Amino acid sequence: MNRVTATATAPSAIAEQSISATFHVEVMNDLESGQPMLIGSSDPSQGDLQVVTPDQVIAKAAEQYRIIAKAVRLALDYEAATKQAPTGPRRSWLIADNKTGMPLKGTCLEGCHGLHFEMTSGTADADDVVCINFDQANSTELPIGCGSTDGQDWATLSVLIKSYPVHPDEEKRIPHAAVEVTEDHYIEDLDDDGLAIVIDKLQQRVDGMRIRHAELVRVRHEHLGRQA
Incomplete structure (x- = not known):
């Protein structure tokens, strides 16, 4: 039972x-x-x-x-x-736009893993500055092959939360998701036990994606609240 x-x-x-x-x-x-x-x-x-x-x-x-x-x-x-939202300080910076020379003031996305080399150089194109929150806690790798090649471990259905904090398009500044999907790659030669393992791993990914969805809802709400 x-x-x-x-x-x-x-x-x-x-x-x-x-x-x-x-x-x-x-x-x-x-x-x-x-x-x-x-x-x-x-x-x-x-x-x-x-x-x-x-x-x-x-x-x-x-x-x-x-x-x-x-x-x-x-x-x-x-x-x-x-879940309590993190309360630690987030990185902020002031750089110059390469195209216009105008100052660009940005604040990192919550949980940002970006290196932000523009903070060192002091200049960047406004549409190139990106914050990325990687799906590190909920990742799955599967041995996916293509054609006659042997399967290699590929990250599958990972979800990134991204933001372009100083992008000219306001919509780009709002946190959004990007799903990493492998195309034209197959997991082959699965017996019934092997297929069951894949199903379990995909279910884990779906559960992980639901967590990321909840995080995206929260960070978008927080972002829009700060803008208001």
Whole structure:
């Protein structure tokens, strides 16, 4: 039996809710014929215990996976709603625009990993200055090959949060996401266990992307609040 129960109580950003999933499968012998039977239930008290087919079990498993995924998302939403925003100082700088000579005053994106070489040179093109928050905590590498080449480890579905703090286009200054996707590359020769591993890793990436989505919502809100 696999059971997931989650209840969250947090500030008004997230409502109270509960998610449960029950999935019971067993093989037992019929008392009269001695023949094995496949038995299934999705009730916590097993009140609906009955003979089922393998197809019914597979269909019920898919339904339970969806419920479990909702429970995971609830946990991530709770984390995003209750997570304290970093309070440390962010880098600020004043440089000259290469094209106009006008001063450009910028403040780093929260969690920026950019090197900002323009801070040393003192000049840059306004549309080249970029802040990047890498997806370091939630990254996945998969052995992806192309054509006849052997698979190499590639970062898969990583999400960057970016901002161009002094860009002429105001929309570019607002934090936004960039998803790293590999094109025309395949993970090949997978047996059933290998495919299950890939599915698990992709699910981890989806969960990680949900975390990044919550972070993007927060940093955009903070950015727009500062602008206001």
